[in-house]
Structures are given as structure tokens and as C-alpha cells.
Amino acid sequence: MTRFSFSLQSTDGRARAGEITTTHGVIPTPIFMPVGTYGSVKAVGPDDLLALGAKIILGNTFHLHERPTEALVEQLGGLHEMIRWPGAILTDSGGFQVFSLAKLAKINDEGVAFQSPIDGSPRYFSPEIVMEIQRRLGSDICMVFDQCPPGQADREAVKKAMERTTAWARRCRDVQMKPHQAVFGIVQGQIHEDLRLAHLEEIVALDFDGYALGGLSVGEPIEDMVRILRAVTHQMPATKPRYLMGVGTPLDLLHGIENGIDMFDCVMPTRNARNGQLFTSDGVLVIRNAKHKDSPEPIDPDCPCSTCRAGFSRAYLRHLFVAGELLYFRLASVHNLHFYLDLVTHARAAILDGSFDAFAAAFRARYRQRKEPEATS
Amino acid sequence: MTRFSFSLQSTDGRARAGEITTTHGVIPTPIFMPVGTYGSVKAVGPDDLLALGAKIILGNTFHLHERPTEALVEQLGGLHEMIRWPGAILTDSGGFQVFSLAKLAKINDEGVAFQSPIDGSPRYFSPEIVMEIQRRLGSDICMVFDQCPPGQADREAVKKAMERTTAWARRCRDVQMKPHQAVFGIVQGQIHEDLRLAHLEEIVALDFDGYALGGLSVGEPIEDMVRILRAVTHQMPATKPRYLMGVGTPLDLLHGIENGIDMFDCVMPTRNARNGQLFTSDGVLVIRNAKHKDSPEPIDPDCPCSTCRAGFSRAYLRHLFVAGELLYFRLASVHNLHFYLDLVTHARAAILDGSFDAFAAAFRARYRQRKEPEATS
Numbered sequence: 064m065t066r067f068s069f070s071l072q073s074t075d076g077r078a079r080a081g082e083i084t085t086t087h088g089v090i091p092t093p094i095f096m097p098v099g100t101y102g103s104v105k106a107v108g109p110d111d112l113l114a115l116g117a118k119i120i121l122g123n124t125f126h127l128h129e130r131p132t133e134a135l136v137e138q139l140g141g142l143h144e145m146i147r148w149p150g151a152i153l154t155d156s157g158g159f160q161v162f163s164l165a166k167l168a169k170i171n172d173e174g175v176a177f178q179s180p181i182d183g184s185p186r187y188f189s190p191e192i193v194m195e196i197q198r199r200l201g202s203d204i205c206m207v208f209d210q211c212p213p214g215q216a217d218r219e220a221v222k223k224a225m226e227r228t229t230a231w232a233r234r235c236r237d238v239q240m241k242p243h244q245a246v247f248g249i250v251q252g253q254i255h256e257d258l259r260l261a262h263l264e265e266i267v268a269l270d271f272d273g274y275a276l277g278g279l280s281v282g283e284p285i286e287d288m289v290r291i292l293r294a295v296t297h298q299m300p301a302t303k304p305r306y307l308m309g310v311g312t313p314l315d316l317l318h319g320i321e322n323g324i325d326m327f328d329c330v331m332p333t334r335n336a337r338n339g340q341l342f343t344s345d346g347v348l349v350i351r352n353a354k355h356k357d358s359p360e361p362i363d364p365d366c367p368c369s370t371c372r373a374g375f376s377r378a379y380l381r382h383l384f385v386a387g388e389l390l391y392f393r394l395a396s397v398h399n400l401h402f403y404l405d406l407v408t409h410a411r412a413a414i415l416d417g418s419f420d421a422f423a424a425a426f427r428a429r430y431r432q433r434k435e436p437e438a439t440s
Numbered sequence: 441m442t443r444f445s446f447s448l449q450s451t452d453g454r455a456r457a458g459e460i461t462t463t464h465g466v467i468p469t470p471i472f473m474p475v476g477t478y479g480s481v482k483a484v485g486p487d488d489l490l491a492l493g494a495k496i497i498l499g500n501t502f503h504l505h506e507r508p509t510e511a512l513v514e515q516l517g518g519l520h521e522m523i524r525w526p527g528a529i530l531t532d533s534g535g536f537q538v539f540s541l542a543k544l545a546k547i548n549d550e551g552v553a554f555q556s557p558i559d560g561s562p563r564y565f566s567p568e569i570v571m572e573i574q575r576r577l578g579s580d581i582c583m584v585f586d587q588c589p590p591g592q593a594d595r596e597a598v599k600k601a602m603e604r605t606t607a608w609a610r611r612c613r614d615v616q617m618k619p620h621q622a623v624f625g626i627v628q629g630q631i632h633e634d635l636r637l638a639h640l641e642e643i644v645a646l647d648f649d650g651y652a653l654g655g656l657s658v659g660e661p662i663e664d665m666v667r668i669l670r671a672v673t674h675q676m677p678a679t680k681p682r683y684l685m686g687v688g689t690p691l692d693l694l695h696g697i698e699n700g701i702d703m704f705d706c707v708m709p710t711r712n713a714r715n716g717q718l719f720t721s722d723g724v725l726v727i728r729n730a731k732h733k734d735s736p737e738p739i740d741p742d743c744p745c746s747t748c749r750a751g752f753s754r755a756y757l758r759h760l761f762v763a764g765e766l767l768y769f770r771l772a773s774v775h776n777l778h779f780y781l782d783l784v785t786h787a788r789a790a791i792l793d794g795s796f797d798a799f800a801a802a803f804r805a806r807y808r809q810r811k812e813p814e815a816t817s
Binding site: 104107359 | 478479480481482483484485486487507508512515516517522523524733734736746750751752753755756759760762763765766767769770771
């Protein structure tokens, strides 16, 4: 069995191109990971994901624990087998969801008691429990259980969360996972550069297979996120993959890549698709807008995704969206996922070519041109 | 341009195998037509339909008139072009919908005033208007505007509707359609054999490209439908396609085929899929049932549809259904449509082989075996 590994292939400034090897395939980096919360990337199938060239998707430990439960997933042969996905899977630890979505009952150094978001019944997560869930899910990359403080948390609360996250990371590291499973540490510290760097040192000392930045894109101004990326990312171990959790917009991805991030995940391409916001090289297109009502144009004439290539017009997609037709969600989600995967693919090619800055500048110049306002969901 | 034509290839008892030729392909009969009300067969794409071997789908004149409107469809190049469907399309006339779904304002021999189901604004359909809508939609087979009385209508009301339907059929016939468009007449008369036969004679005298039985499967007992099929179908012109509108269950299709019907349409495979009812050779499987909760089996181990072949388990499909995941709708709809298309394909092969009775008997014996009750939506 191929053990998890990472090789750095090329750098261009701080931007990196590399390869992650897993038992479920080789993942070129930088990479974007479509999010499959409940074991399904919303509205698309494994066939669509393969056609899109996706290499790794994300599953949510918090949600899969609720349903169908890790016991059932394991009984069905693991997450890959259950969802019929031959590529790699990363599972988050549920830390972010426990602290942002769940009704907390009690939190202490041992773990967190909270209520099921489905039926309100009692739940308990500890570092050991969370790793056990991920072990049973069988994902290729598992994340340590972290305490993710809210975006507006004060410095003392951030420090307390860091300390707990370090202690939990150590306990997670000591859990025996399956041979093919890699474990990533998570760095907290929010928007405080000194805390980020201090926490990075603590987590790196525990020696994980990769390192993630958590607690960004949680409501802080974009400038704060970019400042942290600039101060912290290049200090992360060069020989391990670097993962920016839950980020973000196409421009956020560029910020991450140019500072040396290798991995991203975000619900934005699929969620925005369902809300009628479609990504194009010129910016976001709001399909409901009346101006698209009789447009025979594809979403993006330059786009080679299956939706655009098949010739589905903006007018037809708008009609499907307005009529609530289920086909819309698949066509739009495929397009948006293609946009994200295409962005990292081209960024990688530019890094290998030594032209990342020019690529990023051209992307930003064109992406920002568009006048159409971005509707919020 | 290939004008519409029908050729009868073989008979087996009253069952027929034939071929309909249209400018959008050759359609082997008996055939099942998936229903694409608003210009989309719910939850599946043209790629799925092609993979399923679908040859002709149905669009609803009543609904497409509301949105996106025939004017927009025409502007976008017609219905085939708009929905990116290379196969054939049949449009109904809206008669059934006007009389069953719409709030009627006024009906007389000239036409019907009713309210838009979307916003309540006034609408008016006459035979000429309905044919003009279908002309602009550009479908391959257009249906005449008929008055479809409710299932519980008394004999006098049925006779009145027949008279009006005949007068309207004559007016529809006199509308100039596009060269590639065929027009089918509709026979009413409900469950009265003598009225059916009398109306058939009137409609056939008007000389259409095909003939449909309307007003069946509208709430009458199954025995009444079968009685009418036995009495009427074989009296329909042998040289023209015979279409049983809006029917029905798999067993209804068998009744139709063995009495000489060539064409069927029904929302059942897609609607029931969305409601969690999946068709199998053994009968209907209700995916929500607890007994499927941890089943690693595909929906139907003998089924070669893409959903079953890909190995999606009942347990996973149940999970997707319970979680409301959009992927469920596509996987389930593909399976159910495959079941219907497979049924007519095998029926056709049996007719050509002279073994239709044995095929029907074997299908019924197995299909009825199943004990699981059919949940209603």
C-alpha cells in the first residue's frame, strides 16, 4: 500500500507546485477539493467529478457522524466504497462545525458535549472519538480535532483555544489510524501574527503529515486573512502539504497560492451555483438577472466545461432556475466546480512555467472588470 | 427533410412492433416517452437520456406556454435546440392540463378562458392558438386540442366533450404546421365503448398522422381502462401509430401493448423516483423503508442501468433520500426511466420473436410476487 507522501516539484516566488500521493491516486497541487458534506458533492455524481478532473473531495465528519453514521459507512466498506468515488477523500475533524453550528452543552479540556443538529439528542466529541470516526470513515487525509474560536474572539480567548488545540492535537496524533491514513495538524491563532507563528511551532513539533490553517475566512476582513497568509504560510514546513481550510472566493485562492498554500476546500462553487451565481473569467454572473432572459450565449463562451460545451444557453439555465428544475443544479454546479478546478490547474501550470505572477495579474484584471454586482445568497 | 412516417414491422396477437421515422431520429415501437414538462425531464440531462436509449420525450404545451413561453423557445431556435436534445419531441395540446389543473373562467365552442397557474393572469386557448404554440415550439409530433372530461363525468357530458373535441380537431387539422411536424388526433369517450368507437370513427375521418386515446387513467378503475383498450385499440387504423396518453404503471403498459398500443408517456417513473419509489423486476421498492438502511445491494441486482451498474447501494440511496441530497433524484430517476424503457424494449423484442404472451406472463408473475406495499406519494 502506498503510504501518503508529498513532493515539491517547483516554486515560483512563494507559490508551489507539488504532488500528494495517496492510495486513492496522485493529487497535483495546488488543488481545490469539492465539498461533499453528507457523502455527496451536492447535485453532482462521481461520474461528473471524474469528468471534471477532480482528484480529491472532502467529507464532513460532523455531518457523517449524524447520518448515515460512521458505523454504517464502515459496514458498507468505507466512505470511498459507499459513495463510489475512486479518488482521494479528506475528512475534516468536525471542530469547526461543533463550534459554529451546534448547540454546545459543555466544553472542557477533555472534549465537547453538544446537541445533534438533526434531533437535539446529546453528542460528545473528544480528540480520540473524532479520530475514531475518521478511522472508520476511511478517508485518506484526517484532520485533528481543533477548537475554532469565533472570528470576533478576543486575544485571550484565541490563546486559550490554541492551547486546547495543541493538547488535542497531541492526543489525536497518538490515535492509531489505518495504514493508508494521513493526519494533518491545524494551526489556530486567528488574525494575530505572533499567535499564529507560536501555534505553528507547537503543532509542527508534533510532526504531522501536513499542516492546515484553520480559523480564517470566518468573518474577518480579507486584508487580515491576506496579512496572516503572508506572515505565516512560508514558515510552514516546506516538505509538507499546506492546507487553507474553508477558503474561499477565486481571488482568495490566488492569495493563498501566491503565499504558498497547496490545498483548498470551499462550499462556494456548489452553494453559489444553487443560489444562481455562476463564476466566469469576467466575474460572477447572476443567472436570475433579467438581462439573461433571452440570451443564447453559454455561461462563459471560453469555458470548456460540459455545461458550456453542450450549448446550454443562459436563457435556458435561467428558465430552469426560475422553474426550480432539478437539472439546473447539476448543470450549474458542474460549471462552477470546473471554474475552481480550472483555476488551480492553470495556476499550477503557471508555477511550473515560472509565470505565476503574470497569470495572477491577468486573472485579477479580467475577473474584476465585470460590472454585474454579486448577489448574496 | 424526412416527413413523419410509420411502418408496422410485426404483430404478435394484437401486439405490434413498428418504427416511427421523424427528422429527429427513428423511434422503435412500442416506445415509452419520458415527460419533460418545462423542457427538462426532471432531474436528468440529455446526456442521461441518450445513455438510457430514450428516443423521444414529451413537452407540455400548457406549461411551456407559461414559461419560458413559446416566443422565447422559438427565439432560441425551438425546443430541441433550447434543451439540447437531439432526439424527437412530442408536445401535448394542453387540453388535459387546462381541464384538470387550471381555474377555468369560461368554456365555449370557440375556446377556453382560464387563469395562469403561475400568477392567475388571464389566458385563452383555442384550437388555432394551441397549434400555433406547438408550431413555434417545433416539436415533431403535435396533439390536437381536446376537451378531456373528468373521470366521473356522466354520459351526456362525455358526449358533449366528444362533439367539441371533434370540432376542435377539424380546426387543428386546418392549421398549417411546419413541414417536419406530424399531428395526432385524440379519441375521447371515456369508459363507454360505444362512444369511444363512434368518436374514433369521427376522428379517423379527419385523417391524422396518428391517433391517441385520451381520458384514460384519469381515476377510472383499471378494469374499465382494460375493457376500453380491448374494445377500441384494434379498431384504430393499423397503418398509423396508436398512443395511449398519460399511461401508466408497468402493468398498464403491458395491457396497452398487448392490445396494440405503440406509444406511452407518464410522469410515474420520474415522479415516483422523487418520492422514493423505485421499480424493480420484483415490484416497487420503497427506498425509505428501514429494511434498506444497511443494505449493500443495488436497487435491482439484475438491472444494467448506470445507477445499479455503478454499485450505488440501497443503503447509500436511502441515506441520500433521507438527507435530501440532490444526487438522489438523478440516480433514482435514471433507474426508474431505465426500467420503463427496458420494459418496452423487451416487449418489442418479444413481439418480433412471437413470444409476447410468454414475456408478459413472466413479467406479471415476477412483478406481482413482491410483498412490499407500494407507498403512495
